[in-house]
Amino acid sequence: MNNSRLCRISILCTLFGPILLGQTAPNVRILLPERTRLLQGQQVDLVLEVRNAKAASGLKVTAGTVDITANFAKPAAADLDCAGGNNLVIRANLQSFDTPAALKLTATMTADGVVVTDSRDLEIRPFQLPADGHRRNVVLFIGDAMGTAYRDAARLVGRAIVDANGKNSLREGFFDNLLEMDKMPVSGMSMTYGSDSVVPDSANTGSSWATGNKTFLASVNSLADGTDCKWRLNGQTNATTLPFMLDNPRVENLWQYLKRRFGYRTGIVTTADVTDATPAVEGSYSAYRQSRAEIAQQYLENPMLNKQPAFDVIFGGGIDQFVAAGRKDGRNLVQEFQDRGFRYVTTASDLKNILYGQPTLGLFRGNARPSPNSAGLAATDANMTVAYDKLGLPRPASEAVPNSLTGYADQPMLDLMTQKAIEVLSTGFAPPGFILMVEGASIDKESHPNNAAGTIWDTIEFDKAVGVARVWAAKRPVKDTLVVVTADHDQSMSVIGVSNIPDSEYLDRNKSTQLSFTSARGDQAITVFGDSYTNARAGLPWINASGNGDFAASRVNTGAQYSPGTLPLTQKAETPASDTYVTYSGFPGYSLDRNTGYPTNTAASGQMLRRVAVGFRTGDHTGTSVPVTAEGPGAFLFTGYMDQTDIFFKMATSLTGDTADGDKFVDTVLTDSRYPKTPGK
Amino acid sequence: MLQFTLNESPQQIITLLGRPSRIDDSVAGYQSWQYEFSSDEQLDDNSPPAWFVCLSTSRHEILSVTRNFDKPQNVDSLLPDSRTAVHYWPSKEAAQFSVRLRQLPGEVLLLAMGTAKPGERTTQIILIRRSALKTFMPWLAEQLR
Numbered sequence: 001m002n003n004s005r006l007c008r009i010s011i012l013c014t015l016f017g018p019i020l021l022g023q024t025a026p027n028v029r030i031l032l033p034e035r036t037r038l039l040q041g042q043q044v045d046l047v048l049e050v051r052n053a054k055a056a057s058g059l060k061v062t063a064g065t066v067d068i069t070a071n072f073a074k075p076a077a078a079d080l081d082c083a084g085g086n087n088l089v090i091r092a093n094l095q096s097f098d099t100p101a102a103l104k105l106t107a108t109m110t111a112d113g114v115v116v117t118d119s120r121d122l123e124i125r126p127f128q129l130p131a132d133g134h135r136r137n138v139v140l141f142i143g144d145a146m147g148t149a150y151r152d153a154a155r156l157v158g159r160a161i162v163d164a165n166g167k168n169s170l171r172e173g174f175f176d177n178l179l180e181m182d183k184m185p186v187s188g189m190s191m192t193y194g195s196d197s198v199v200p201d202s203a204n205t206g207s208s209w210a211t212g213n214k215t216f217l218a219s220v221n222s223l224a225d226g227t228d229c230k231w232r233l234n235g236q237t238n239a240t241t242l243p244f245m246l247d248n249p250r251v252e253n254l255w256q257y258l259k260r261r262f263g264y265r266t267g268i269v270t271t272a273d274v275t276d277a278t279p280a281v282e283g284s285y286s287a288y289r290q291s292r293a294e295i296a297q298q299y300l301e302n303p304m305l306n307k308q309p310a311f312d313v314i315f316g317g318g319i320d321q322f323v324a325a326g327r328k329d330g331r332n333l334v335q336e337f338q339d340r341g342f343r344y345v346t347t348a349s350d351l352k353n354i355l356y357g358q359p360t361l362g363l364f365r366g367n368a369r370p371s372p373n374s375a376g377l378a379a380t381d382a383n384m385t386v387a388y389d390k391l392g393l394p395r396p397a398s399e400a401v402p403n404s405l406t407g408y409a410d411q412p413m414l415d416l417m418t419q420k421a422i423e424v425l426s427t428g429f430a431p432p433g434f435i436l437m438v439e440g441a442s443i444d445k446e447s448h449p450n451n452a453a454g455t456i457w458d459t460i461e462f463d464k465a466v467g468v469a470r471v472w473a474a475k476r477p478v479k480d481t482l483v484v485v486t487a488d489h490d491q492s493m494s495v496i497g498v499s500n501i502p503d504s505e506y507l508d509r510n511k512s513t514q515l516s517f518t519s520a521r522g523d524q525a526i527t528v529f530g531d532s533y534t535n536a537r538a539g540l541p542w543i544n545a546s547g548n549g550d551f552a553a554s555r556v557n558t559g560a561q562y563s564p565g566t567l568p569l570t571q572k573a574e575t576p577a578s579d580t581y582v583t584y585s586g587f588p589g590y591s592l593d594r595n596t597g598y599p600t601n602t603a604a605s606g607q608m609l610r611r612v613a614v615g616f617r618t619g620d621h622t623g624t625s626v627p628v629t630a631e632g633p634g635a636f637l638f639t640g641y642m643d644q645t646d647i648f649f650k651m652a653t654s655l656t657g658d659t660a661d662g663d664k665f666v667d668t669v670l671t672d673s674r675y676p677k678t679p680g681k
Numbered sequence: 682m683l684q685f686t687l688n689e690s691p692q693q694i695i696t697l698l699g700r701p702s703r704i705d706d707s708v709a710g711y712q713s714w715q716y717e718f719s720s721d722e723q724l725d726d727n728s729p730p731a732w733f734v735c736l737s738t739s740r741h742e743i744l745s746v747t748r749n750f751d752k753p754q755n756v757d758s759l760l761p762d763s764r765t766a767v768h769y770w771p772s773k774e775a776a777q778f779s780v781r782l783r784q785l786p787g788e789v790l791l792l793a794m795g796t797a798k799p800g801e802r803t804t805q806i807i808l809i810r811r812s813a814l815k816t817f818m819p820w821l822a823e824q825l826r
Contacts, residue, residue: 079816079819081708081709081710082708082710082711082816082817083709083710084815084816196707201726202726228708229708229711230816230817232705232708232713233705233708233711233713233733233735233817234713234733234735234744234745234747234807234809234817235713235715235729235730235733235747235749235805236747236794236805236807236817236818237729238778238794238795238805239770239777239778239795240770240778240818240820276727277726277727289727290727290729328777373753373795373804374753374794374795374796374801374802374803374804374805375794375795375804375805376777376778376795381727444725444726445725445726448725448726621726
């Protein structure tokens, strides 16, 4: 796949726009997007596809007034668009434009006797490190699928805590203490469209913020080309088509750019398999996100860095992609990283004990028997255990009980991983500056199956990690660290009310009712558990926890009492006096486990727990814009509505140091008591 | 899988598989109809579509049907040993990938991707017109010549 599971027709790829049915004349196309933006010195593969021609001569390629023809290789025959015929590809790999400018890139040649030309208008943006030599850092937090509702739900769980005296920290609609990401002074919204679809995935969205350019679904920092049809049309993704996934034009990401040009330290931290899409966009280049073995190899032998390691810190799951048993090529990448001076850790205990800035590979989860899959591109995913299960909380009735943690019982939480990553990246007498991506991955992975508890607690874990970075940045003697929090894309969860379903119903797996209905896709069978009043899953068309049923006949599909089937409830709610177990007034209120610092999901003794009620519309991504919050130098740039590709350029601008005017404005607003301040912030 | 002959019309595909979740028509002359996994199979962002139906819009025919499994499956019942050949990419001597292949009537091939022996499990099987091999698997077309 890895195309999202969508229920809409994809938008025609503009790259193939000029290739119309019946067009047979020679033509050339530069494989760059219409709106290509690059930093000065940022590397990109320049690829020309010449269609309907056996031979090309007289090539001339200019970038503004500079003739760059000599950088191109000889034309090579190619099979493009799965159309047969005669085609050519002409490449100049890893090119860059070193002068900031609005630049016209033009390619002209004679193809089978016909003069053909194409051009692109490029924006080359300036980039220089601060003149005073004081390098800045960036920590980019990605809550995977963490749209607005996910933040809201995490706030309504994590910050609605009832103390021993019964006082709720959420009262009369105000919180005593907002989430860490809520407290960041600057916020905006990010549009997340891909180059080929309204609803994106983690790969092409990640490519947007990592490279400043959009690409197509499932692609990691690689632009579309004419050989993609070999594997995208019929899903034939295996070792034989891997060459067609790796021949796409690559755009260098900010992590490699900073390391290559300025010696920055770089890192990725994730609760997913470390070769999953969101970390992959910081360290690899492939048109297919599931080419995991290749991605892992590129972490070690990065093509932008002359085969040097992409990162100084890699933390997450995914041991299988790095061990000989999990790889078709039999390489032991763990050993190879160690041979390059990396330390290797596999448990939270090991991680807590690391002290110095030695590059570190931390892989905290694997499968019992690693092996490459039949496609030969990857071993099985080994994501880290989600926060809810690491905490040992009891899953609500409709959410699957996790597999045993045998062998991987000592997995770190995301805040520890973040703390240690920052320590490794920032230590040293004259640290060179660092850029780090931290991902809360299972906000998304739990949302796909509509596991409300799983996704909400993962968001809380993510927020605690944000807190670690904020504290670290605030303690810096000079404010030199930009912290950005955003999502790659949204999913469909909404906050729909409050439920006071008792634990006995919420947790009882033995009690359910079966519903079935006929849809366009045939008969759908749904099992309804007691927690449905807290989690209106996408498959439950009639249960609406926010309704009280007291509506006109035309709106009968609201309220628990109107849901079809019967789910007899064994216990009346104690407070309020209602037997529908659904309210939309009042607030949730959770207990805090002081040992873990996380809310529990069961009622304290003698109490009735009120939980936030959420609902899902689908089990997939959506195309809605996502919040961005920022703090630190350059944070002011992250205001208003922006494109996701802007995040790349805004992070880069922060690193240049040229942000004093805006920083002063933000600080003035923050500290001046004339201006209103949000309670809890 | 064997319910397909690859001569089905679009309406017949819908009857067999339902409406696709997504249609990719970004490549001229082709449509790729893609179907999600059913709810009892595991799915997330890293799951491929459960089915791909690749159609040639210029020739008005199905070129291939691909079935992906979320967990590796034993497909020996579809590829009886006596009717199955094994092919290696790029060659048997330097094999990096293998497919088990069964010839079906009507110049249609059934492929179990990434397997070489009975008992080996796969996450993908493909039903494909022999005429489409030159486009999508030229190495296999060459070996079958």
